[in-house]
Amino acid sequence: YHLVIEPLYLNPKSKIPGPKSYALTKWRLALEDFQGTRTGTIHALHQKYGPIVRVGPNEIHFNSLNALRTIYGAGSGFERTWFYRMFDAYGRQNLFTFHSVKEHSDRKKLVANAYSKSLMLKGPAAAMVQEKVSQYLALIKEQGDQPHEIFSSLHYFSIDAITQFLYGSQGGTSALKGDIQDRALLNDIIDPTRRYLSWFAVHLPTLTKWLYTRQGLTERLIRPFLPMQKPTTYTGIRKHALEASQRFQTAVEAKSDLRTAETIISRLWASHESVKGSGRQALDSLDIASECADHLLAGIDTTADTLLFLIWALSQPQNLYIQKRLIEEVRTIPRDALDSGTPRLDAIDKLPYLHAVIRETLRLYAPLPASEPRSLGADCVIDGYKIPARTVVNMSPYSLHRNAEVFEDPLRFDPDRWLGQTDKVALMNRWFWAFSSGGRMCIGLHLAMAEMTALVVAVYRDYSTSIAPGFEDKSPAITSRFELFYDETVPEIAEHTCMIKFTKA
Numbered sequence: 001y002h003l004v005i006e007p008l009y010l011n012p013k014s015k016i017p018g019p020k021s022y023a024l025t026k027w028r029l030a031l032e033d034f035q036g037t038r039t040g041t042i043h044a045l046h047q048k049y050g051p052i053v054r055v056g057p058n059e060i061h062f063n064s065l066n067a068l069r070t071i072y073g074a075g076s077g078f079e080r081t082w083f084y085r086m087f088d089a090y091g092r093q094n095l096f097t098f099h100s101v102k103e104h105s106d107r108k109k110l111v112a113n114a115y116s117k118s119l120m121l122k123g124p125a126a127a128m129v130q131e132k133v134s135q136y137l138a139l140i141k142e143q144g145d146q147p148h149e150i151f152s153s154l155h156y157f158s159i160d161a162i163t164q165f166l167y168g169s170q171g172g173t174s175a176l177k178g179d180i181q182d183r184a185l186l187n188d189i190i191d192p193t194r195r196y197l198s199w200f201a202v203h204l205p206t207l208t209k210w211l212y213t214r215q216g217l218t219e220r221l222i223r224p225f226l227p228m229q230k231p232t233t234y235t236g237i238r239k240h241a242l243e244a245s246q247r248f249q250t251a252v253e254a255k256s257d258l259r260t261a262e263t264i265i266s267r268l269w270a271s272h273e274s275v276k277g278s279g280r281q282a283l284d285s286l287d288i289a290s291e292c293a294d295h296l297l298a299g300i301d302t303t304a305d306t307l308l309f310l311i312w313a314l315s316q317p318q319n320l321y322i323q324k325r326l327i328e329e330v331r332t333i334p335r336d337a338l339d340s341g342t343p344r345l346d347a348i349d350k351l352p353y354l355h356a357v358i359r360e361t362l363r364l365y366a367p368l369p370a371s372e373p374r375s376l377g378a379d380c381v382i383d384g385y386k387i388p389a390r391t392v393v394n395m396s397p398y399s400l401h402r403n404a405e406v407f408e409d410p411l412r413f414d415p416d417r418w419l420g421q422t423d424k425v426a427l428m429n430r431w432f433w434a435f436s437s438g439g440r441m442c443i444g445l446h447l448a449m450a451e452m453t454a455l456v457v458a459v460y461r462d463y464s465t466s467i468a469p470g471f472e473d474k475s476p477a478i479t480s481r482f483e484l485f486y487d488e489t490v491p492e493i494a495e496h497t498c499m500i501k502f503t504k505a
């Protein structure tokens with residue numbers, strides 16, 4: 001009764017379309033996760049069953065605008081699920097992992113202003129982004145005529161930018177300038193076994209915790225069976241983040257003027273000091289370290305992977321007309337919009353073709369393409385179906401962005417589809433979801449856009465790009481959670497590597 005009849009016939013969710021094997025056991029979807037095929041399989045299920053599909057005994061996947069508004073609209077009341085707790089750092093929750101709307105909004109108030117668009121276009125953050133872009137150009141110049149591996153160099157760019165933004169002098173990295181230790185922080189990102197570790201952390205959290213906390217003889221005995229050998233993903237980055245936070249604390253306690261610096265850590269520290277002794281609960285040093293580490297992890301792969309696909313897509317022979325048009329646009333930027341050769345962010349904020357190219361990259365190659373699980377503490381109705389309290393509901397940028405009724409020829413890279421102010425463009429904008437939406441939307445959106453616009457403009461003002469010989473039929477591939485994502489129309493994949501030839505204008 002409990003294993004078959006109730007879930008398949010009596011449960012209110014049994015009316016929702018979907019394959020019976022998925023409705024019976026959560027391990028059916030977990031198998032897709034293990035094989036790294038979850039997001040594509042769910043997309044295929046949507047194509048077969050429509051915009052609402054039951055993908056587990058207690059899990060539903062949606063693909064409609066109505067569901068998007070209901071679940072992810074501002075003030076919807078839906079909360080992030082336990083899935084996100086794997087992003088806790090040092091045992092503390094943070095913006096990414098809070099479930100409750102109240103805890104999340106209290107924390108968000110402390111930092112939201114620092115991520116506002118106006119601060120990204122002018123002032124210290126904008127100057128920092130421009131400086132990192134100049135360093136990126138210097139790296140390409142150093143390479144001369146040789147093909148350049150952009151998966152790594154774009155990660156150097158994104159880690160240097162986000163660490164400088166978060167920690168300033170106390171934790172800013174110098175990977176672009178060649179610092180070996182800072183570059184090594186990125187090593188565990190390219191280890192393919194990190195995907196198995198994510199799978200274990202999500203589906204067998206207690207066992208995973210047990211496996212990684214053993215010591216002595218037990219540790220040696222179980223070592224060969226670990227999903228990922230130590231150091232595991234982000235160990236180095238988390239250590240760097242903790243040390244940066246500790247350095248910051250020591251410096252402010254020694255009365256340095258760092259507390260007034262325009263960094264995220266100084267803002268969090270200011271809040272810690274302002275409530276000290278007031279009876280209200282202050283953030284302690286681990287809360288601050290966890291919050292910063294979370295932004296650091298959120299800000300590396302996302303921006304770097306988007307730029308990777310953008311440059312790769314523009315370098316494809318069939319897309320050279322797009323590159324040419326972008327080059328024409330970025331080379332019209334007047335000289336007085338440049339600071340030491342790098343375009344000022346406020347001067348490039350409104351270039352229509354540049355924005356169409358970035359938007360199309362985020363549509364087709366969203367760096368976080370998979371489901372974003374949420375749940376609500378009360379029953380509700382979505383798309384005409386009753387959804388019992390605490391059902392896990394999901395939507396994904398991958399499926400939203402591939403709806404052929406909204407995006408004509410969805411697998412084609414076509415920035416032109418975003419041009420103009422037609423009803424069609426307005427509809428596509430409503431389906432565009434690379435940064436999520438509502439209260440849990442990406443806080444780093446404007447920082448990411450600043451980094452991406454500045455780098456793309458600077459590169460294509462000075463260079464044109466093409467695929468390096470030997471890499472013509474290979475798509476770059478990026479890791480997101482337990483999956484590898486790549487351009488599915490290209491015959492082969494080159495995991496975490498992309499060779500591009502930069503030709504000076």
Ligand code: HEM
Pocket residue numbers: 095096097108162294295296298299300302303306362366367368371372373433434435436439440441442443444445447448
């Ligand atoms: C192209 C670049 C980026 C994309 C596409 C992106 C996308 C996203 C998405 C989809 C989410 C929601 C995830 C979910 O609910 O499962 C998110 C959340 C978040 N992102 Fe980004 N992100 C980008 C860059 C950044 C950067 C540079 C930062 C730097 C701080 C950042 C910080 C965050 C944080 C802290 C959250 C959690 C926000 C909250 O829960 O209030 N992101 N991002």
